[in-house]
Amino acid sequence: MSDTRDICEPAGGGAPPPWPTPDAAYRLAPSIHSEIGWTTHTAATAECYTELDREYYLRKAVLLDRIALLDDPAPAAIEAAVAAALYLLDTDRPGLDPDAVTRAGNDPRGYVRDQYTAWTRRDHIPPPTGGDDDPGAALWDVVAGIVAALDEANGRCPHENAARLLKVTEEAGEAAAAYIGAVGQNPRKGFTHGPDQVADELADVIIAAAVAMHSFDPDPASTLAAKLHQAAARLNASAPAHL
Numbered sequence: 001m002s003d004t005r006d007i008c009e010p011a012g013g014g015a016p017p018p019w020p021t022p023d024a025a026y027r028l029a030p031s032i033h034s035e036i037g038w039t040t041h042t043a044a045t046a047e048c049y050t051e052l053d054r055e056y057y058l059r060k061a062v063l064l065d066r067i068a069l070l071d072d073p074a075p076a077a078i079e080a081a082v083a084a085a086l087y088l089l090d091t092d093r094p095g096l097d098p099d100a101v102t103r104a105g106n107d108p109r110g111y112v113r114d115q116y117t118a119w120t121r122r123d124h125i126p127p128p129t130g131g132d133d134d135p136g137a138a139l140w141d142v143v144a145g146i147v148a149a150l151d152e153a154n155g156r157c158p159h160e161n162a163a164r165l166l167k168v169t170e171e172a173g174e175a176a177a178a179y180i181g182a183v184g185q186n187p188r189k190g191f192t193h194g195p196d197q198v199a200d201e202l203a204d205v206i207i208a209a210a211v212a213m214h215s216f217d218p219d220p221a222s223t224l225a226a227k228l229h230q231a232a233a234r235l236n237a238s239a240p241a242h243l
Helices: 022-026 032-045 054-068 075-095 098-106 108-124 135-154 158-183 195-213 220-235
Strands: none
Touching: 022 054, 022 108, 032 054, 032 135, 032 158, 054 075, 054 108, 075 098, 075 108, 098 108, 135 158, 135 195, 135 220, 158 195, 195 220
16 A cells, blocks of 8 residues: 655645645545444554554544544543644654645644545545446446445444444434534524535435445445336326325
8 A cells, every 4th residue: 555645735836725624534434433443453453553554543543533523522532633643744754845744733633634535535435437427337436445445444244234324324414414504593503504515415425325235235236226217217107296
């Protein structure tokens, strides 16, 4: 696996682009529960800490960052996230130029999100091959990459299958939270989201459901195609109200 550190540099100079947002960086990440299991198992089975590679420290920093992003995090959780981010930065320091080190040091958790985005893009999530004119093929290409990465990290067992199914519920909850924010239902928070963010979260629901389908169906793409065919048949029937 490549160990190249990627920090986006602006074309033609100027200010570097902002760090990825947590939503953008972690939208395809396994569940927090799953990552707790992976980091604990990896650390426990290593003969000594020197056997732990960069992937471990990156995923540990990501895990602690995501925990610190939960509602009302304890100060200790934030401190742990910053400490893990600084450790990753210290590990990467020999391969970074001074300006990159300074920028990352000013926002170490932003650096973690940037590195995780680069790592998932480079090593785990293949680009879609279906093309802009075939979004269905693109969906299943990307989902296959996500499933392969999850299988490699967690294996396949009833517990993992259940976790992938629960991920659908988690994403549906995030879509509902985005809608609440879009209509300003919570008077304390006000309007926090827009319709585009609701749609983005609903897209995550679709992806999570497609990933979960792999645990229960050897050919989920064909199952979805058949379901769409059934829906189209009902739509064209004489009583579309029963759709």
